[in-house]
Amino acid sequence: MSITPADEVLSRTVATLRAAGCVFAEEEAQLLLEAAATPAELDALVRRRAVGEPLEVIVGWAGFCGLRVRVDAGVFVPRQRTRFLVDLAVELARPGAVVVDLCCGTGAIGAAIAARVPGIDLSCADVDPQAVRCARLNVGPDAHVYEGDLYDALPDSLRGRTDVLVVNAPYVPTDEIAMMPPEARDHEPKHALDGGADGVGMHRRVAAGAPAWLAPGGSLLIETSEEQAPLTARAMADHGLVPRVSTSDEMYCTVVVGTLPRD
Ligand SMILES: C[S@@+](CC[C@H](N)C(=O)[O-])C[C@H]1O[C@@H](n2cnc3c(N)ncnc32)[C@H](O)[C@@H]1O
Numbered sequence: 323m324s325i326t327p328a329d330e331v332l333s334r335t336v337a338t339l340r341a342a343g344c345v346f347a348e349e350e351a352q353l354l355l356e357a358a359a360t361p362a363e364l365d366a367l368v369r370r371r372a373v374g375e376p377l378e379v380i381v382g383w384a385g386f387c388g389l390r391v392r393v394d395a396g397v398f399v400p401r402q403r404t405r406f407l408v409d410l411a412v413e414l415a416r417p418g419a420v421v422v423d424l425c426c427g428t429g430a431i432g433a434a435i436a437a438r439v440p441g442i443d444l445s446c447a448d449v450d451p452q453a454v455r456c457a458r459l460n461v462g463p464d465a466h467v468y469e470g471d472l473y474d475a476l477p478d479s480l481r482g483r484t485d486v487l488v489v490n491a492p493y494v495p496t497d498e499i500a501m502m503p504p505e506a507r508d509h510e511p512k513h514a515l516d517g518g519a520d521g522v523g524m525h526r527r528v529a530a531g532a533p534a535w536l537a538p539g540g541s542l543l544i545e546t547s548e549e550q551a552p553l554t555a556r557a558m559a560d561h562g563l564v565p566r567v568s569t570s571d572e573m574y575c576t577v578v579v580g581t582l583p584r585d
Pocket of ligand 1: 489
């Protein structure tokens with residue numbers, strides 16, 4: 323078997339990425355090769371990756387629930403574990419349901435639910451203008467994307483009408499951000515990660531506001547960690563929601579689903 327120039331470029335790229343500590347060096351090298359139009363561009367992309375820039379930002383997209391989601395610099399990269407939050411939301415959303423993706427980032431969650439449940443009425447919101455711009459490109463022309471602080475962003479027409487309120491808000495305890503991988507720590511905005519002293523500060527704010535926006539029988543779904551789940555559930559119960567904790571060992575993900583009683 324002869325070694326072609328393309329093989330050499332691939333193995334050199336893999337070696338550079340591996341030396342930089344990339345765990346999935348082979349897969350990443352393939353994606354960088356596909357993204358680069360010239361050898362000079364490939365060198366530049368590999369250099370960016372070697373210093374810790376997220377692969378998804380470099381190539382401009384992330385694979386999520388079978389979709390190719392655009393990811394701009396400075397916007398949180400959707401995590402694979404969040405597929406579990408999507409799965410649970412899909413179980414609750416019917417065609418025609420009003421679905422809100424709060425703290426939407428790229429809008430990956432809303433886009434994935436809409437792809438699996440045709441006909442939902444989807445709204446997304448985020449406080450970060452860069453995230454809002456990115457979400458508008460990902461969710462399609464039928465969805466609405468709003469900018470602002472949590473519920474302040476939403477139009478009054480959604481009050482009391484939201485069937486599925488899906489939230490992956492920041493939930494890293496402030497002191498633990500420094501221990502995150504450089505991709506997150508150095509390249510994602512602090513406001514996309516920081517959940518306050520115990521990581522559950524945003525969950526408390528989301529839970530406090532939810533009853534005003536949920537339809538009777540509607541559900542709030544919040545991604546959290548296994549350790550934080552009792553606190554997330556407590557925040558929901560404190561505001562009249564009936565919480566249920568679901569964990570996926572396969573996807574390393576925990577979600578608390580809080581339902582607003584019908585009466
Ligand atoms: C952990 S990221 C998750 C993004 C997206 N939901 C996902 O799973 O890919 C949290 C998002 O919350 C947004 N955010 C932080 N504080 C917010 C606030 N007060 N109101 C609305 N969005 C907020 C951040 O800009 C960021 O996009």
